[in-house]
Amino acid sequence: MSKRIEVAELLKPEVYEQQIDREITVMGWVRAFYNNRFIKLNDGSGAGMLQIVVDQEQMDENLLKRITFHSCIKATGLLVRSQGSGQAIELQANSIEILGDSDPEQYVLQAKAQSLEYLREQAHFRMRTNTFGSVFRIRHGVAYAVNKYFNDRGFYYMHTPIITGSDAEGAGEMFRVTTLDVHQPPRTENGQVDWKQDFFGKSTNLTVSGQLQGEIAALALGKIYTFGPTFRAENSNTSRHLAEFWMIEPEVAFYDINDNMALAEDFCKCLINHILDNYPEDLAILDKRIQEAEKNLPKDQRRSMGLLDTLRFVVDNDFERITYTEAVHILRNSNPYKKGKFQFPVEWGKDLQAEHERYLVEQKFQKPVIVYNYPADIKAFYMRLNEASDEVPGRTVAAMDVLFPGIGEVIGGSQREERHATLVQRMAEMNVSEEELWWYLDLRRFGGCPHAGFGLGFERMVQFITGMSNIRDVIAFPRTPGNAEF
């Protein structure tokens, strides 16, 4: 197997120029077999295909019949310049070996466009398609860029726990982790389940956020980030939610809300730039797919820009930054508001709804928007309380949301409340247990400092970059309410 050359490598001019007229071996999956003569081979190393030319008369007829859609083959032969116009080079096969048959009468994928919904049910095969191959190569690229971005800027990667003992994080419903017998759990005297007898001696859950532990690290190592799986047991049935997703959470000491916003914007742009620079072929495949899908849509539902233009636009323009109070003002003076087009009310103190965010991002500013300084009553206990101001009708916290076209909230973050007394008061207001978060409060008692951070939904970013409309199509094995197949 060691003699094998990867297709992506071979398709580079500087590589194939060295290999012309030499014998090489490739392995991969057959994407097409035309005219009993031309095989299109892809081995997943990139989006590109190698054309393999077969001499019908020199090949066993039974072998040729086994060269079917997505069968896996090994081909050895001479690399030559292609006579056809669609490719620069091709392999003249001397020998072909079938590594894995694929009976077309039984195989569920076909050499034609199949719906994303159907492919989702065939998740064990869908990565072999152009679209999903590109999506998952880009997903890798984004993950790499995340680590590179932070490493290059002196951030340390922290691994925060997957199993957590606190349920005070307030980010949503949690999945319970237990080794107790669900049919016969031990009970206390008053009939409650006795969690003291559980594995950890207490009730535990899968994490909904690494932020609180991230703050511990930031108050020691200065600049840190987490990047790991996150679990939310919300019964969310949308194209933007998963029960298991990956989240990136930087946390930085000595940052205020403005530093936080600047970091968020720069980070988003760097991720997108990395993909624009390194995955042009995969982006082109996805761009083409979107354009073809949109041909079937009425004109008013089509995107105004192609995928590549959208990405470049985000990278080339500053994100709009507006306070929540300004957002409410803009919305109240907007046409849809005046015409009664909004379903939900717009008034100071109420959270912005998806329709309002969409208006700001897609109509008013037509680029990513950061909304900050939200009312304190609709945000989490750990967000830093702002000084009162005459221009603002109520208490606000230094929270921010980064809103992207098409997918809405990509980032939520805040400057954290570092003042012990204020935090204790906020926790009391919001019924958060001081006892359980004793260590979190300790951070404010001993060597505390101003700090800030945010959470970025990894799949949402991949969704934006790939242009996939359903988040289930940017994670290999999506977990959603009622579905944990594969």
Next chain:
RNA sequence: GCCUCCUUAGCUCAGCCGGUUAGAGCGGCGGACUGUUAAUCCGUAGGUCCAAGGUUCAAGUCCUUGAGGGGGCGCCA
């Protein structure tokens, strides 16, 4: 959790106001084809109309319930 739409051949869908033997394209299979690029051409097979119950002389079509899926909303990332 709420609203809404969908479920007919391997896939994507059509099937009118309930009426005889349920259609198409693609895919599969058989054949032709030595420069194809989602190849092309000829031929051919393929159906428990999601499930259960109901209305009716008659149900793919109407009603009820259930299952699976899509879209939207809420919750959020």
